[in-house]
Amino acid sequence: MSWGRHIAPGQDNRKLPEVQVVISPLHPTRNSPCLAVLQALEDGLKRADADPSVKAVTICGENGKFSAGADIRGFSSPNKQGLGLGPIVSLIERSEKPVVAAIEGIALGGGLEVTLGCHYRIAHVQARMGLPEVTIGLLPGAEGTQRLPRLIGVPAALDIITTGRHISASEALKLGLVDEVVEENTVEAAIRLANRLIGQPLGHRRLSLKPVPKLPNMEAFLTEALVKVKKRAQGCLAPELCFQAIKAATEQPFADGVRKERELFNILLTSGQAKALQYAFFAERAVEKWTTPSGASWKTASPQPIRKAAVIGLGTMGRGIVTSLVKAKIPVVALEQDLEYLNTGRKAVMLLLEREAMKMEQGGQTLDFNNPARLQFAVDFDVLRDVDLVIEAVFENMALKKEIFNKLSRICKPEAFLCTNTSALNIDEIASVTSRPQQVIGTHFFSPAHVMRLLEIIYGRHTSPTTIATAMQLAKVMKKVGVVVGNCFGFVGNRMMFPYVQQAVFLLEEGSRPEDVDQVLEDFGFKIGPFRMSDLAGLDVGWRSRKDQGLTGPTLAPGTSARQRHGYRYSPLPDLLCEKGRFGQKTGKGWYQYEKAGGRTAKPDPWIHSFLSEYRDTHQIKTRFIDQEEILERCLFTLINEGFDILAEGIASGPEHLDVVYINGYGWPKHRGGPMFYASTVGLPNILAKLQKYSEIHPDVPQLRPSAFLKKLVAMGNPPLNDWMSYLHRQSNKL
Numbered sequence: 037m038s039w040g041r042h043i044a045p046g047q048d049n050r051k052l053p054e055v056q057v058v059i060s061p062l063h064p065t066r067n068s069p070c071l072a073v074l075q076a077l078e079d080g081l082k083r084a085d086a087d088p089s090v091k092a093v094t095i096c097g098e099n100g101k102f103s104a105g106a107d108i109r110g111f112s113s114p115n116k117q118g119l120g121l122g123p124i125v126s127l128i129e130r131s132e133k134p135v136v137a138a139i140e141g142i143a144l145g146g147g148l149e150v151t152l153g154c155h156y157r158i159a160h161v162q163a164r165m166g167l168p169e170v171t172i173g174l175l176p177g178a179e180g181t182q183r184l185p186r187l188i189g190v191p192a193a194l195d196i197i198t199t200g201r202h203i204s205a206s207e208a209l210k211l212g213l214v215d216e217v218v219e220e221n222t223v224e225a226a227i228r229l230a231n232r233l234i235g236q237p238l239g240h241r242r243l244s245l246k247p248v249p250k251l252p253n254m255e256a257f258l259t260e261a262l263v264k265v266k267k268r269a270q271g272c273l274a275p276e277l278c279f280q281a282i283k284a285a286t287e288q289p290f291a292d293g294v295r296k297e298r299e300l301f302n303i304l305l306t307s308g309q310a311k312a313l314q315y316a317f318f319a320e321r322a323v324e325k326w327t328t329p330s331g332a333s334w335k336t337a338s339p340q341p342i343r344k345a346a347v348i349g350l351g352t353m354g355r356g357i358v359t360s361l362v363k364a365k366i367p368v369v370a371l372e373q374d375l376e377y378l379n380t381g382r383k384a385v386m387l388l389l390e391r392e393a394m395k396m397e398q399g400g401q402t403l404d405f406n407n408p409a410r411l412q413f414a415v416d417f418d419v420l421r422d423v424d425l426v427i428e429a430v431f432e433n434m435a436l437k438k439e440i441f442n443k444l445s446r447i448c449k450p451e452a453f454l455c456t457n458t459s460a461l462n463i464d465e466i467a468s469v470t471s472r473p474q475q476v477i478g479t480h481f482f483s484p485a486h487v488m489r490l491l492e493i494i495y496g497r498h499t500s501p502t503t504i505a506t507a508m509q510l511a512k513v514m515k516k517v518g519v520v521v522g523n524c525f526g527f528v529g530n531r532m533m534f535p536y537v538q539q540a541v542f543l544l545e546e547g548s549r550p551e552d553v554d555q556v557l558e559d560f561g562f563k564i565g566p567f568r569m570s571d572l573a574g575l576d577v578g579w580r581s582r583k584d585q586g587l588t589g590p591t592l593a594p595g596t597s598a599r600q601r602h603g604y605r606y607s608p609l610p611d612l613l614c615e616k617g618r619f620g621q622k623t624g625k626g627w628y629q630y631e632k633a634g635g636r637t638a639k640p641d642p643w644i645h646s647f648l649s650e651y652r653d654t655h656q657i658k659t660r661f662i663d664q665e666e667i668l669e670r671c672l673f674t675l676i677n678e679g680f681d682i683l684a685e686g687i688a689s690g691p692e693h694l695d696v697v698y699i700n701g702y703g704w705p706k707h708r709g710g711p712m713f714y715a716s717t718v719g720l721p722n723i724l725a726k727l728q729k730y731s732e733i734h735p736d737v738p739q740l741r742p743s744a745f746l747k748k749l750v751a752m753g754n755p756p757l758n759d760w761m762s763y764l765h766r767q768s769n770k771l
């Protein structure tokens with residue numbers, strides 16, 4: 037046997053026998069010359085083919101990583117890379133010399149497609165594979181949609197391609213995606229296999245020549261699958277086009293399927309959705325690199341280790357937070373005020389953990405939560421003496437939170453971090469009752485806390501960089517996206533949500549029905565419209581907060597106008613519903629009616645319709661027809677407008693932060709890239725003009741008055757989103 041020389045665009049320092057073509061590194065950097073990588077791969081293959089001393093080829097990655105696929109930034113560059121990979125995969129497949137892929141680390145996207153051209157695939161036991169193109173608004177465009185169904189069948193290929201999920205080596209082996217899984221050196225194993233293959237026929241290993249395995253009921257299967265794909269996609273184009281490409285594989289010869297794949301790929305490549313999803317990919321990574329206006333930064337701050345944590349309060353939020361910590365393998369003490377609450381909380385937590393353990397078992401993982409060293413329940417604050425971090429998750433009441441923080445400050449060890457799970461309260465006020473305000477931080481979880489990815493991390497005036505870094509590290513360990521924001525009422529998420537919900541309610545006063553408003557926003561792509569959301573969360577939550585603020589309830593000054601507060605427009609509609617006991621799903625009635633208290637199926641309620649009509653009569657509001665455009669613009673543009681104020685005030689350090697918050701915590705459709713990205717696609721001058729128009733019609737709604745920062749950006753010529761923050765302190769002579 038003889039081997040070809042090492043042919044590589046990079047260096048392989050493992051000094052293996054001479055057979056390798058080294059492919060792209062794990063993280064193609066921003067300027068990674070992807071075309072050069074492809075060229076090197078092609079040249080390497082051609083040289084191996086032409087060299088009679090080479091009898092077999094192994095393709096592996098650099099530094100123990102196969103490939104993360106194409107450089108995503110390349111898809112938005114004018115010189116679009118990548119379309120050249122398909123012919124190279126075919127070139128690999130046509131090789132008369134056996135080609136074996138040695139998959140270590142990850143093989144994703146174009147990287148996995150390369151392996152589908154190889155005649156055999158060997159994976160390391162810890163390798164992960166996937167075709168995540170759908171998550172960045174694309175499809176596997178290097179013939180992957182045609183080869184994968186031929187290799188593993190249509191159902192498995194559909195699942196992998198339309199979800200973009202990563203699979204483990206053991207699942208890949210079960211599916212037949214790889215031929216062998218090894219625990220040893222994968223490249224050496226691949227070389228050994230290649231050795232054995234020399235001289236053997238390869239025809240049956242060329243996937244393009246194989247038929248797609250038949251299903252007894254292919255047509256019915258595809259029809260049903262399409263319904264599922266569309267339902268999951270919620271307006272996102274890529275999953276459906278992935279489906280179409282795979283369907284083509286079942287109906288057409290390989291070459292025609294490839295043509296169809298290319299056609300569909302081009303549709304996606306030029307779609308705004310791909311751009312938005314790729315923006316979202318990088319935005320999520322950008323927020324990891326946090327900074328604060330005082331100069332604190334991820335670069336200089338180091339997180340402290342959290343060996344043991346505590347959660348105070350086992351209500352809905354506390355239960356989810358405990359579950360997240362257990363899943364992150366952080367030993368946790370769960371504390372309640374008395375044994376009765378503790379037992380209720382304990383049962384609920386155990387139920388959540390059992391469900392999570394079952395889910396994890398399906399993916400071949402285990403969850404150990406029956407061990408007291410991992411999870412302990414208590415009613416005595418004394419058990420908190422040795423914890424490194426406490427998350428207080430009692431209900432939103434400043435006096436109660438302050439009492440708890442004062443106690444924590446006295447009991448916990450001096451270096452312990454104190455976090456408050458609040459959705460709006462002032463972090464500085466909470467910190468003020470402790471002896472360590474530098475270690476106090478807001479950690480705003482989203483319900484259900486063990487499912488939702490967002491963690492808003494709110495620093496106060498005295499919060500130290502180490503505390504921020506520790507909270508960010510905690511988010512990462514819990515597999516959440518931490519977004520560092522400043523301290524203001526409602527922080528980023530709820531502060532932007534307030535004008536959105538307020539407009540939705542004003543629209544009801546003027547003539548819309550809850551289901552009209554929800555429909556428009558759900559058609560836009562929100563998972564759930566504002567009224568369905570309010571019914572789900574419970575109308576009483578906002579009612580309590582408005583009562584605390586003196587906006588309604590017994591503390592309201594006698595003679596206050598029903599529809600005005602502090603000289604601005606106010607809608608008492610949500611208060612009136614609460615006074616009638618309509619709290620949403622929990623009472624079976626809210627903005628909608630439900631089959632029973634706790635029911636989940638929202639039905640439009642004729643009672644609400646006549647209630648709204650009587651309300652308008654009482655307040656002499658002329659009912660008018662409100663079109664979809666106005667509903668969308670008034671709800672979204674006020675939310676975006678608030679976003680510009682947040683940026684101007686330095687509450688968030690860039691538009692990506694706001695977008696990541698909205699995508700991960702508020703059901704904003706990811707394929708629209710987040711509210712600020714969406715604003716940039718609509719065009720800031722258009723948003724400004726519409727806000728000006730609505731503000732003139734509704735002068736008593738300050739949230740419709742265009743933000744000064746928005747006006748400035750328009751005056752500065754509508755710069756691209758990446759540049760917005762650089763204009764914050766620049767002078768504009770057009771204003």
Ligand SMILES: CCCCCCCCCCCCC/C=C/C(=O)SCCNC(=O)CCNC(=O)[C@H](O)C(C)(C)COP(=O)(O)OP(=O)(O)OC[C@H]1O[C@@H](n2cnc3c(N)ncnc32)[C@H](O)[C@@H]1OP(=O)(O)O
Binds near residue numbers: 108318
């Ligand atoms: C020579 C053959 C190889 C093939 C390559 C050739 C390409 C040819 C084009 C083919 C065209 C056909 C269609 C193919 C399309 C694709 O391949 S699309 C890309 C598919 N791949 C992905 O979507 C992978 C995306 N990345 C990830 O999922 C994760 O980053 C990871 C790889 C699993 C690693 O995770 P983790 O360790 O948590 O690190 P991160 O923080 O996520 O990333 C670190 C930095 O790397 C950047 N990065 C990662 N992947 C890419 C990428 N594909 N393109 C550009 N940049 C990437 C990421 O942004 C981080 O950057 P910094 O924040 O600046 O550190």
